[in-house]
Amino acid sequence: MNLLSVTDLAVSFRQGGNVTRAVRGVSFTIEAGETLALVGESGSGKSVTALSTVGLLSDAADIQGSVRFEGAEMVGADQAELRRVRGNDISFIFQEPMTSLNPLHSVERQITEALTLHQGLAGAPARARALELMHKVGIRDPETRLASYPHQLSGGQRQRVMIAMALANGPKLLVADEPTTALDVTIQAQILELLADLKRAEGMSMLFITHDLNIVRRVADRVCVMQNGEIVEQGPTEQVFTAPAHPYTRKLLEAEPQGHPDPVPADAPQILSSDGLRVWFPVHRGFLRRTVGHIKAVNDAKLTLRAGETLGVVGESGSGKTTLGLAVMRLISSIGRIEFEGEDISKRRSNAMRPLRREMQIVFQDPFGSLSPRMTIEEIIAEGLGVHGVPTGRAPRDAVADIMEEVDLDPATMDRYPHEFSGGQRQRIAIARAMILQPKLVVLDEPTSALDMTVQVQIVALLRRLQERHGLAYLFISHDLRVVRAMSHQIMVLRQGDVLESGPAGQVFDAPQHDYTRALLAAAFDLRTIGRTAGQGADS
Amino acid sequence: MIRLSPLNRRRWQNFRANRRAYWSLFIFLALYVVSLFAEFLANDVPIMVRFRGETQFPIVQFYPETAYGGEFRTQADYRIEEVQCLIETGGIELCLDDPIDALRQANALGTVDGEPIVPGWTLWPPIPYSFDTINNLGAPAPSPPDADHWLGTDDTARDVLARVIYGFRLSVTFAFVVVAAASIIGISAGAVQGFFGGVVDLIAQRLIELWGSVPSLYVIIIVAAIIPMNFWLLVILMVMFSWTALVGVVRAEFLRARNFEYVRAARALGVSNARIMFRHVLPNAMVATVTLLPFIVTGAIAALATLDFLGFGLPSSSPSLGELTLQAKKHLQATWLGFSAFFTFAIMLSLLVFIFEGVRDAFDPRKTFR
Numbered sequence: 001m002n003l004l005s006v007t008d009l010a011v012s013f014r015q016g017g018n019v020t021r022a023v024r025g026v027s028f029t030i031e032a033g034e035t036l037a038l039v040g041e042s043g044s045g046k047s048v049t050a051l052s053t054v055g056l057l058s059d060a061a062d063i064q065g066s067v068r069f070e071g072a073e074m075v076g077a078d079q080a081e082l083r084r085v086r087g088n089d090i091s092f093i094f095q096e097p098m099t100s101l102n103p104l105h106s107v108e109r110q111i112t113e114a115l116t117l118h119q120g121l122a123g124a125p126a127r128a129r130a131l132e133l134m135h136k137v138g139i140r141d142p143e144t145r146l147a148s149y150p151h152q153l154s155g156g157q158r159q160r161v162m163i164a165m166a167l168a169n170g171p172k173l174l175v176a177d178e179p180t181t182a183l184d185v186t187i188q189a190q191i192l193e194l195l196a197d198l199k200r201a202e203g204m205s206m207l208f209i210t211h212d213l214n215i216v217r218r219v220a221d222r223v224c225v226m227q228n229g230e231i232v233e234q235g236p237t238e239q240v241f242t243a244p245a246h247p248y249t250r251k252l253l254e255a256e257p258q259g260h261p262d263p264v265p266a267d268a269p270q271i272l273s274s275d276g277l278r279v280w281f282p283v284h285r286g287f288l289r290r291t292v293g294h295i296k297a298v299n300d301a302k303l304t305l306r307a308g309e310t311l312g313v314v315g316e317s318g319s320g321k322t323t324l325g326l327a328v329m330r331l332i333s334s335i336g337r338i339e340f341e342g343e344d345i346s347k348r349r350s351n352a353m354r355p356l357r358r359e360m361q362i363v364f365q366d367p368f369g370s371l372s373p374r375m376t377i378e379e380i381i382a383e384g385l386g387v388h389g390v391p392t393g394r395a396p397r398d399a400v401a402d403i404m405e406e407v408d409l410d411p412a413t414m415d416r417y418p419h420e421f422s423g424g425q426r427q428r429i430a431i432a433r434a435m436i437l438q439p440k441l442v443v444l445d446e447p448t449s450a451l452d453m454t455v456q457v458q459i460v461a462l463l464r465r466l467q468e469r470h471g472l473a474y475l476f477i478s479h480d481l482r483v484v485r486a487m488s489h490q491i492m493v494l495r496q497g498d499v500l501e502s503g504p505a506g507q508v509f510d511a512p513q514h515d516y517t518r519a520l521l522a523a524a525f526d527l528r529t530i531g532r533t534a535g536q537g538a539d540s
Numbered sequence: 541m542i543r544l545s546p547l548n549r550r551r552w553q554n555f556r557a558n559r560r561a562y563w564s565l566f567i568f569l570a571l572y573v574v575s576l577f578a579e580f581l582a583n584d585v586p587i588m589v590r591f592r593g594e595t596q597f598p599i600v601q602f603y604p605e606t607a608y609g610g611e612f613r614t615q616a617d618y619r620i621e622e623v624q625c626l627i628e629t630g631g632i633e634l635c636l637d638d639p640i641d642a643l644r645q646a647n648a649l650g651t652v653d654g655e656p657i658v659p660g661w662t663l664w665p666p667i668p669y670s671f672d673t674i675n676n677l678g679a680p681a682p683s684p685p686d687a688d689h690w691l692g693t694d695d696t697a698r699d700v701l702a703r704v705i706y707g708f709r710l711s712v713t714f715a716f717v718v719v720a721a722a723s724i725i726g727i728s729a730g731a732v733q734g735f736f737g738g739v740v741d742l743i744a745q746r747l748i749e750l751w752g753s754v755p756s757l758y759v760i761i762i763v764a765a766i767i768p769m770n771f772w773l774l775v776i777l778m779v780m781f782s783w784t785a786l787v788g789v790v791r792a793e794f795l796r797a798r799n800f801e802y803v804r805a806a807r808a809l810g811v812s813n814a815r816i817m818f819r820h821v822l823p824n825a826m827v828a829t830v831t832l833l834p835f836i837v838t839g840a841i842a843a844l845a846t847l848d849f850l851g852f853g854l855p856s857s858s859p860s861l862g863e864l865t866l867q868a869k870k871h872l873q874a875t876w877l878g879f880s881a882f883f884t885f886a887i888m889l890s891l892l893v894f895i896f897e898g899v900r901d902a903f904d905p906r907k908t909f910r
Contacts (some may be wrong), residue, residue, distance in 0.1 A: 329808060357810025370801035374547065374823045384809040417547075433805065 001066075001206050002029040004053065004173055009075075011045070011052050011064040011229075022048045023229045026065075030173065035199065035206040035239070037216040039252070040226035041452040042423075049226070050175050053207075054090055055082045069173070088118040092167035093159070095178040100162055101150040107134075107161055108146040114168040117490050133164040138194055155317075156187035160194070167198065174199070174298060175207045180215065184316035185479065189523040192219060209450065213252060217241055218527045225249045255453040257460045257486035260505070261310060262468065264489055268306040270342070271441050271473040272328060277301040277336035279320070279497075296497040297323040299335070303492060303502070307440065312488030312505065314481060314520070319494040321477045325443040326473065329360055337531040341440070359386040361434035365446035367426035371418040377404075377429055378414040384437045403436045407462060424455035428462070435466060440523045443475045448483055460486055481524040485509055493517050554902040561898020568891040575709035582667035582702035586618050591660045592630045597664075611636065618662065619673075630658030669699035671706040671859035682867070682874040692876040694867050700880050706859030708884060712773065715840040721779045722836065726786030727829060731817050733787070734794025741791070748784050756781035761852050769854055778843060782836060789832055793825035827903050834896030838889055845885070861885065 011023040023045040030036045038046045039093045051057050053067050053074060055483060067074040070228035086092075094100040101110060111133060112126040121129060127146070134142035137160040150158055159179060166174055171511035176195065180188035196219060199206055208219055217237060224234040225248065233246040235432045244250045272417065278301075283313060303310050313321045327334040328351050330345060338346040343364060345356065364370040371380055382396045390396050407428040416445055418426055434442055448456040460483060467474060478484050484491065484505075491499040491508040493516070499516045522528050552841040556562050579599060580587060581839035589596045591608060608623060609631030616623050625635035625643050633650045634642040645652045646659075668884065669675065669689075674697050677683050681697035729748075733741045739779055760777050767773060797803060798821065806816050847853030848862025856863055868878035 331804065331808060350687045354810040354812070357808065360808075362805065362808040364801045364805060366801055370805050372802040372806075372820050375819070383811060384804065385816075387812075430805070433809070437809070 003032045005068045006030040007066040012062045035221045037208045037220035037223045044226040045229040061223045088169045091171040093176045093179045118169045173205045177209045185523040188530045255457045264309045273304040276338045279334045299497040305473045308471045310488045311490045313477045313486035313492045315494035320497040358437040359442040361439040362443040362446045397441045401489045409434045436484045441473045445477045551902040564891045582672045583665045586672040587646025588663040592658045627660045671703045676879040690833045703859045707861040718840040722783040722865045725783040730787040734791040740885035789828045790825045797821045821846040
C-alpha cells in the first residue's frame with residue numbers, strides 16, 4: 001500500500017478578492033522506504049504542496065482534492081487528527097535552521113517537547129532519548145550540547161538538531177523542505193549523507209523538496225518536476241535525468257553554467273592589484289575597552305587583475321569574500337596596498353575616492369535589497385550619472401534606455417518600480433546601474449546566488465558578454481563553484497580570512513593543492529564529504 | 541497638480557477609504573481655513589463702511605474718529621452710538637451730543653435740525669466682537685449665552701465665541717509651527733546620528749540624555765519671569781524641549797538603513813552622504829516619523845493649554861483656550877465657560893486623532909503592499 005497518495009490536489013489563496021492558484025491537479029504517491037523529490041523553481045508550488053498534506057497552510061488557503069496518509073484522508077480532517085499525525089507520523093525539516101528553532105529554548109527542551117507531546121515521555125527517559133537522537137544525527141558531545149541554545153550552534157549543527165527533532169517520534173515520512181539551501185557546500189554534503197544514512201537505518205520515506213537538481217540526482221528514487229503549480233513530469237530519477245520528456249525538464253537540466261571564459265590577451269593592462277591587504281576588526285574587552293585581539297576578516301590577501309579578466313573568490317560563509325570585495329573598492333577601511341590602474345588608492349580619503357567610483361562598480365547578491373524601493377528604474381539606473389555627469393550630447397533618459405537594451409531589459413519599463421520586476425530582471429537592473437558609468441572594474445558579490453538556476457545561466461551569459469564587449473575586470477565572489485568555474489580565469493580560495501590557494505582556474509580546479517580546496521570541490525561537484533568522517537565534520 | 545508616486549497614490553486611496561479619517565480631515569481643514577479668516581468672522585471693527593459716498597475698509601485700514609467728524613485722533617470705536625450716528629448721517633455734529641435724537645431725525649426726516657444728511661452704512665462681521673473686546677453688559681460678567689453673545693461672556697465681559705474661534709486658530713497654528721520646527725531639528729539630528737554612528741552618535745546621545753533631563757516647565761517659568769512671554773518665544777521654548785522626541789525613532793531607522801544594500805550600492809556609485817541620506821534613507825524613516833507625529837501635535841496643543849491654565853503661557857489678553865479653562869474652573873456657576881472649553885478641546889483633539897489614525901493606517905506597509 002502507498003504510504004502517502006496525493007490525488008488531484010489544488011490549492012488556491014484568496015487575498016482581497018484576488019485568487020492565486022498556487023497548485024493545480026497535483027497527483028503523486030510515496031511508497032514506504034522511498035524518497036520522492038519535488039523539484040522546481042521558486043513559486044512553482046513545491047512547498048505549498050508539502051505543507052498542504054498535513055493542513056499546515058493558513059486559513060486563506062483553499063485546498064481541494066485528496067491526500068491520503070496510510071489510507072486516512074487528510075484534507076478536511078479535524079485538527080486533533082492532523083495534530084496526531086504532524087510531528088509523529090509525518091515530520092518536517094525546514095530551510096532556515098536559525099528561525100525554525102525557538103531562540104529562547106535549550107536544545108534539550110526543543111527535542112523533548114515532541115517526545116512529551118506524542119509519547120508522553122518526560123524527565124530522565126526523555127533526556128536519554130534526546131541524547132540518543134543527538135548521537136544519531138552526529139552531534140559531538142551531546143551531553144554538553146543539550147544545554148546549548150540555538151545561537152550557540154553553527155548552521156550545520158542547528159540543522160542536525162532540527163533533524164533530531166524530526167526523528168524524535170520515529171516518523172514514517174520525513175518532509176525535508178530545502179533542508180540544505182541555507183548551508184555551506186561542505187556542510188550540505190554532510191547533511192545529505194546524514195539524511196541518506198538515517199533513511200536507510202530507520203526505514204523512513206522521504207519527501208524531498210529542492211530547486212537543486214544535483215541534490216535530487218544524489219538522494220531521490222523518484223522525481224516530480226513542478227512548474228507553475230503543476231507536475232509536468234514524474235518518474236524514476238535515472239529516467240528523468242537521462243531521458244527527460246518535458247521541455248521544461250530539459251531546460252532545467254541544461255540550466256547549468258557551462259564552458260570557460262575566453263583567455264585574456266597577453267597585453268591586457270593591469271587594473272587592480274593588492275598586496276598584504278588586511279581587514280582586521282579589533283575586539284575590545286573590559287572596562288577600558290582595551291584591544292585584546294582581532295577578528296581577521298581578511299588576512300594578507302594578494303591579488304592582481306587585468307582588463308578582461310575574472311578573479312573568482314570562493315569560500316564558505318564567514319570566509320571574508322565579501323569583505324575582500326568591499327575592501328578593494330575602499331568601501332571599508334583596510335590596511336595594505338591597493339593599486340588601481342597603477343596608482344595606490346589605499347590612502348585616498350572618501351571624498352578623493354568619489355571621482356574614481358565611476359571606474360569601479362559593485363553588484364550585490366540580493367536583487368531585492370540592492371534597489372531602493374521608492375525610486376523608479378530610471379532614477380535607479382541614472383543615479384550614477386547624476387554624480388559623475390552624463391556623457392556629452394546625450395539625454396540621461398537615452399543613456400538609461402541604451403544600457404537597459406544592453407542588459408536585455410525593455411526600455412519602456414523604465415518608469416516602473418523595482419517590486420514590479422522578477423528577481424532576474426532586478427539583477428539586470430543592478431547590473432545596468434553599474435554598467436552605465438562604463439567602469440573598468442566590477443565587483444560581483446554573489447550576483448547569481450539568490451536566483452533560480454535558469455535565470456543564473458542567463459545572468460552568467462550576460463556578464464560574460466559585457467566583459468567581452470567592454471574589457472571589464474571582474475572580481476567575482478561566490479560560494480557556487482559551478483558558476484565560478486564558468487566565469488573565472490583565476491581563482492582565490494579563502495577560509496576564515498586566509499588565502500589558502502590561488503592561481504589559474506584550470507590549475508585550482510584540476511589539481512588543487514590544499515586539502516580544504518579538495519573538500520570544497522568534492523562537496524560542490526559530487527556532494528560528497530572527503531577528509532573527514534561524515535557527521536563529525538568541521539561544523540561540530 | 542503634483543504627480544504622486546504609485547506608492548503615495550495607494551496611500552492616499554487607503555486614507556480616503558477610511559471614511560472617518562477622510563471626513564475628519566475635511567471638517568478640520570474647513571474649520572481651520574475659516575478660523576484663518578477669523579478677523580472677518582469675529583471683529584469689533586466693521587468690514588466695510590460707506591461714509592459720504594466713500595467706501596472704506598476699516599478692517600484693514602486705520603481710520604481715526606476725526607475722519608468721521610469726531611473728536612479723538614485714536615481709531616474710531618465703531619461700536620459706540622456716536623460713531624454709528626456720524627457714519628450714517630455723514631458727520632452731523634449733533635451726533636456727538638445726542639446721537640439717539642440725531643439718528644431718529646435722520647431716519648424720520650432725512651435731515652437733522654434742517655441740515656441735509658449724506659446717508660451711510662456699516663457692514664459688520666457676523667460676530668461683532670473681537671477676542672479682546674470688552675463689552676458693556678447690563679448684568680455682571682460672566683453673562684450667560686444670549687442673542688448677542690451666543691456662548692456668553694467671560695469674567696472680563698469678553699465674547700466667548702470670538703475667543704474660541706481665535707483660540708482654535710492660535711492653538712492649531714502653535715502646534716503646527718512647533719511640530720514643523722521640532723520635526724526638522726529632530727529628523728536632522730536623528731539622521732546625522734544614525735547615519736554616521738560611532739563617536740558622533742555616542743556624544744550626541746549623551747547630550748540628548750542630559751538635555752532631556754532638564755525640567756522644561758521650570759525653564760519656561762523662569763524665562764517667563766524675565767522676559768514678557770509672546771507667541772514666538774513660547775514656540776522657541778517648546779521646540780527646544782520637544783525636538784528630542786523624534787530623534788530616537790529616526791536614528792534607529794537610519795542605523796538600520798545605512799547598511800541596506802541599496803545604500804551601499806549608492807555609496808559605491810560615489811553618491812554623496814547628504815544625497816544618500818535624503819534620497820535613499822529618509823523616505824524609509826518618514827513612515828516611522830509619521831506614526832509619531834500625532835502624539836507630538838496633540839502634545840503641543842495640550843502643552844500650550846496647560847501653560848495658559850497655569851498662567852505661565854501667553855499673556856492673558858491673548859485668545860487662549862487654556863485661559864478659558866482656568867476661568868471655567870474659577871466660575872463653576874458659569875457652566876457655559878466650562879462647556880465651551882471642553883467641547884472645543886474635545887472636537888479639535890478628536891478630529892486630529894481620527895485624521896492621524898487614518899494617516900498611520902495609510903502608511904501601514906501591510907495595507908499598502910499587495
